[in-house]
Amino acid sequence: MLIIDGKKVSLDLKEELKTGVETYRKATGKVPGLTVIIVGHDPASQVYVRNKAKTCKEIGMFSTVIEMPSDTTQAELLEKIQELNNDPAVHGILVQQPLPKQIDEFAVTIAIDPAKDVDGFHPENLGRLVMGELDKCFVSCTPYGILELLGRYNIETKGKHCVVVGRSNIVGKPMANLMLQKSDATNCTVTICHSATKNIPHYTLQADILIAAIGKAGFITADMVKPGAVVIDVGINRIEDPSTKSGYRLVGDVDFEGVSAIASAMTPVPGGVGPMTIAMLLKNTLHSFQRINGL
């Protein structure tokens, strides 16, 4: 069984991005800028946001984190987004989800200038992806990272049956639509399963490429996987574990031990899809910088 090493690929990618940033800095005197807004004090979100800022600095990008209190109103957040939309030093804007309940996530998503929407969540970007305009949109970072992994590991996709479990706007839907594209990198037959699907194993057992984005630890078990399948685990579930320093450990949506005896290749958690998500965010930010500056 081949382990698809997202950690390693993300490091390779960061080196490539670093070179790109440096080249443009020399040519233009400018660098790509990413601004992350975090509302409230969710500790998991804070760790993740700091991680993104650190990675930006490593590759020579400019990064700012705006921390807003948990009682921020929607109007205040939208005003901040307008400011960033108009700031020429900002090429990428990311508003960390989830947001406090007084704020409408969709209203926030559509307030971000699609040209700076490096998350790829704006309906214009998702719509362009659905219509196959991949070079004229931002692709949501997690699906984009999975595509990059499949490509770098030369995993054949054309005519294969890809089953996506999960239908979120930020992973399941863009992922299924990517795999559906008429392109050398995808061109799959695609099935989407979700919480109302009857007999999920009936579908997953037919998958040549199985993408699990459910949000339930160990949901995909060995008896649900076709021998030789490629299994991509998007889940990031925190499980309490007193034997670890942090008191928890991360597990995916796939029962790694069981499924690794059946699959031909799979992504681990941690070290699989997660690190690629951050790397693709930076790739999107570099693309945004290139487009905005006509490079």
Ligand SMILES: Nc1nc(=O)c2c([nH]1)NC[C@@H]1CN(c3ccc(C(=O)N[C@@H](CCC(=O)O)C(=O)O)cc3)C=[N+]21
């Ligand atoms: N606007 C917005 N955009 C996002 O892209 C977004 C978001 N909100 N909200 C939260 C989720 C979650 N997410 C992760 C990205 C990387 C790892 C990651 O790097 N995980 C490491 C482990 C990190 C650890 O040890 O905690 C790994 O899987 O190896 C995890 C989670 C992006 N999200």
